[in-house]
Amino acid sequence: MNSFQEFDxxxxxETKAIDLSAGNTSNFTSPPPPSSSSSPPSSxxxxxxxxxxxxxxxxxxxxxxxxxxxxxxxxxRCSGAHVLEFLRYLDQFGKTKVHTHLCPFFGHPNxxxxxxxxxxxxxxxxxALIGRxxxxxxxxxxxxxxxxxxxxxxxxxxxxxxxxxxKARGISYEKKKRKRPQHPPPLPPPNNKL
Numbered sequence: 001m002n003s004f005q006e007f008d009x010x011x012x013x014e015t016k017a018i019d020l021s022a023g024n025t026s027n028f029t030s031p032p033p034p035s036s037s038s039s040p041p042s043s044x045x046x047x048x049x050x051x052x053x054x055x056x057x058x059x060x061x062x063x064x065x066x067x068x069x070x071x072x073x074x075x076x077r078c079s080g081a082h083v084l085e086f087l088r089y090l091d092q093f094g095k096t097k098v099h100t101h102l103c104p105f106f107g108h109p110n111x112x113x114x115x116x117x118x119x120x121x122x123x124x125x126x127x128a129l130i131g132r133x134x135x136x137x138x139x140x141x142x143x144x145x146x147x148x149x150x151x152x153x154x155x156x157x158x159x160x161x162x163x164x165x166x167k168a169r170g171i172s173y174e175k176k177k178r179k180r181p182q183h184p185p186p187l188p189p190p191n192n193k194l
Contacts, residue, residue, distance in 0.1 A: 051132070058129055059136040062086060075142075080151025083133075087126055087157065094121040099168040107170040123162040130154060 048056070065086050066073045073082060097111075098120045105111035134149035144150065165171070 055132040055136050058132045059140070062133055065089065078148050080148050080153040083130075083148050083151065083154050084157055087121070087130075087154075090126070090129075091118075091120045094119045096120050096122040096165070097169075098165055106168055109170040117168075120161075120165070123158065123165050126161060127158055130158065 063075070066075065066078060066082075069082075096119060097115075097117055099106040099108075099111070099115065099117045103115050103117050105113075105115055105117075130149050134147055137147050137149055138144055148154070
C-alpha cells in the first residue's frame with residue numbers, strides 16, 4: 001500500500017441508482033462509519049456536515065467503481081483518464097437534457113415540446129463531485145501533485161462539458177460575482193437657496 005489509504009476492497013455493496021442532480025451520488029450503500037472501541041458507549045457520535053457525508057459517499061462510490069472496473073484498479077494506479085471514464089459512466093444517470101446540434105431546440109433553455117436528446121449529468125454536479133473527490137483524495141493521504149481528480153485532462157473535460165451544455169441549453173455559465181454589501185446612496189448636499 002502506498003502512503004495514502006486505499007479503498008477497503010472487502011466491503012460488499014449493493015448497487016442503486018445514481019442521482020447527482022441534487023449532489024447525491026449514493027449509488028452504493030456505504031459501510032457504517034467505523035466505531036471506536038476505545039470510546040465509552042455513552043459518548044455521542046460525531047455528526048458530520050452534509051458536505052462531509054456527501055464527500056464520504058462520493059469517495060466510496062468511486063472506490064466501488066474502481067473495484068468493479070475490468071481489470072480492477074487500485075487507487076495508486078488511477079489516472080485522470082480513469083476519472084474521465086468514471087464521469088462518462090455517470091452520464092447514464094443524468095437528468096439534464098442536453099440538445100444535440102441537429103435538435104430544433106438546440107440553444108433554447110425552455111423547449112416547447114419534448115425531444116429525443118440525451119439526458120446527461122449537469123456540469124455543476126460534475127464540477128462539485130470532482131471538487132469533493134479531489135479533497136477526499138488528499139484527506140486520505142494522497143499527494144496534491146498526484147491527485148487524478150486535479151489532472152489537466154479532467155479540468156479540460158469539465159470546461160468542455162460546461163461550454164457544450166451552455167450552448168445546447170442556451171444558458172451562459174458565468175462566474176458568480178461576489179456581492180458587495182449594499183450601502184445606502186449618499187445624501188445629496190443640502191440646498192440652502194430660498
